[in-house]
Structures are given as C-alpha cells and as structure tokens.
Amino acid sequence: xxxxxxxxxxxxxxxxxxxxxxxxxxxxxxxxxxxxxxxxxxxxxxxxxxxxxxxxxxxxxxxxxxxxxxxxxxxxxxxxxxxxxxxxxxxxxxxxxxxxxxxxxxxxxxxxxxxxxxxxxxxxxxxxxxxxxxxxxxxxxxxxxxxxxxxxxxxxxxxxxxxxxxxxxxxxxxxxxxxxxxxxxxxxxxxxxxxxxxxxxxxxxxxxxxxxxxxxxxxxxxxxxxxxxx
Numbered sequence: 157x158x159x160x161x162x163x164x165x166x167x168x169x170x171x172x173x174x175x176x177x178x179x180x181x182x183x184x185x186x187x188x189x190x191x192x193x194x195x196x197x198x199x200x201x202x203x204x205x206x207x208x209x210x211x212x213x214x215x216x217x218x219x220x221x222x223x224x225x226x227x228x229x230x231x232x233x234x235x236x237x238x239x240x241x242x243x244x245x246x247x248x249x250x251x252x253x254x255x256x257x258x259x260x261x262x263x264x265x266x267x268x269x270x271x272x273x274x275x276x277x278x279x280x281x282x283x284x285x286x287x288x289x290x291x292x293x294x295x296x297x298x299x300x301x302x303x304x305x306x307x308x309x310x311x312x313x314x315x316x317x318x319x320x321x322x323x324x325x326x327x328x329x330x331x332x333x334x335x336x337x338x339x340x341x342x343x344x345x346x347x348x349x350x351x352x353x354x355x356x357x358x359x360x361x362x363x364x365x366x367x368x369x370x371x372x373x374x375x376x377x378x379x380x381x382x383x384x385x386x
Contacts, residue, residue, distance in 0.1 A: 173320035178213035181230030191373035246308025300340035
C-alpha cells in the first residue's frame with residue numbers, strides 16, 4: 157500500500173511527550189493521518205527535509221503545509237473538530253489554558269530536563285532541579301484542589317497537553333514522586349495514565365521505512381468508519 161496524497165502525514169516517536177500531545181489531539185478530533193513512527197537516532201530524510209529542526213511531532217498536510225510544534229498540531233486538529241470540548245473548558249478560557257501551558261513548558265520543563273538528563277547539562281544538580289520541578293507543580297496543585305481537572309470537572313486542552321510531561325517527571329523516580337508529589341497531582345496523573353485515550357495513543361508501532369505499508373492513525377476511527385459502511 158502506498159501513501160495517500162489525501163491524508164496528512166505524522167512523524168512521531170511513541171515515548172516523546174510532545175509527540176503524545178500531537179497524537180492525543182488528532183485522536184480526539186478523529187482526523188485520520190498516515191503515522192510514521194521514527195527512532196530519534198535515525199531520523200527519516202523526508203522528515204528533516206520538511207522540518208530541519210529534527211524534533212517530533214511533525215505533521216505535513218496534503219497541501220504541503222508543515223506543522224512542527226506539538227501544541228500547534230493540537231490546536232489545528234481541534235480547530236477542525238473538538239467533540240470533547242477541550243478548547244472550551246468548563247471554567248476559564250482558552251487564553252488562560254495557553255498561559256498555564258506556556259508557564260509549565262517554561263519553568264517546569266527547564267527543571268525536568270535537568271533532573272532527568274542531568275549529564276547533558278553542564279553543572280546540573282539533579283536533586284536541585286527535581287526539587288524545583290516539584291515546586292513548579294504548585295500551580296497545578298492549586299487548581300486540582302478545587303476541581304478534578306485543571307479547568308473544571310472535565311478534561312481540557314491544558315490537562316491533555318501537560319500530563320505527559322508530569323508523567324515523564326514522575327517516571328524518572330516513581331517511588332520518590334509517589335511519596336513527595338502533591339496528592340491531587342498524583343491522583344490526576346494516574347487518572348490520565350489509565351484513560352482510554354492514553355492507552356489508545358500509546359500503542360507500539362513498527363518503525364517506519366520508505367516503502368512500508370501505510371499505518372493509519374487513529375485506527376479506532378478507521379475501524380468505526382469501515383464498520384459503518386459494511
């Protein structure tokens with residue numbers, strides 16, 4: 157099977173939190189894409205051609221437009237179809253959600269990287285950065301003490317965009333996290349980790365090579381459409 161020119165192409169890496177963001181946005185929207193799973197040490201030439209910065213996710217639309225920021229992919233997909241209302245939270249606004257995401261992508265991610273990958277950063281003290289990352293979770297804790305999700309009683313864009321990074325932080329030393337992290341944050345994380353959404357977008361796919369059969373994502377959406385016709 158050859159690639160369909162009518163489908164967007166998504167370059168992704170299963171374990172990358174940014175790529176998780178992109179896949180969850182696409183899954184929720186129901187937009188079907190051709191999924192190309194990569195390994196970071198051997199990035200496909202076409203991916204680097206359309207997005208030289210070499211990070212995932214990268215989404216190429218049928219008209220050639222390239223979207224290579226995870227949050228932009230989410231916003232594009234949900235802008236087409238947002239059946240779960242992620243862009244319209246129960247409390248607060250889209251701008252407030254984007255502000256919280258930007259805040260966490262800045263301070264929290266800075267310390268997360270230097271905790272998890274301390275050897276990559278000269279002079280990084282992983283214990284110090286772990287403590288600072290934990291402090292940065294206070295803005296989530298304050299919200300989660302008031303409601304089950306960050307902007308009300310149901311998940312929104314902010315929850316979906318942020319929990320993959322909290323998961324990465326937690327899994328660096330889960331025993332420590334389960335002891336030290338705020339209770340509400342731990343409960344919120346576990347609920348998202350065990351959600352049907354996360355289970356669906358965390359499947360294992362074969363690494364893509366030129367000429368391979370097309371893998372469609374989300375497969376659930378494709379199966380539903382086939383079932384409706386048959």
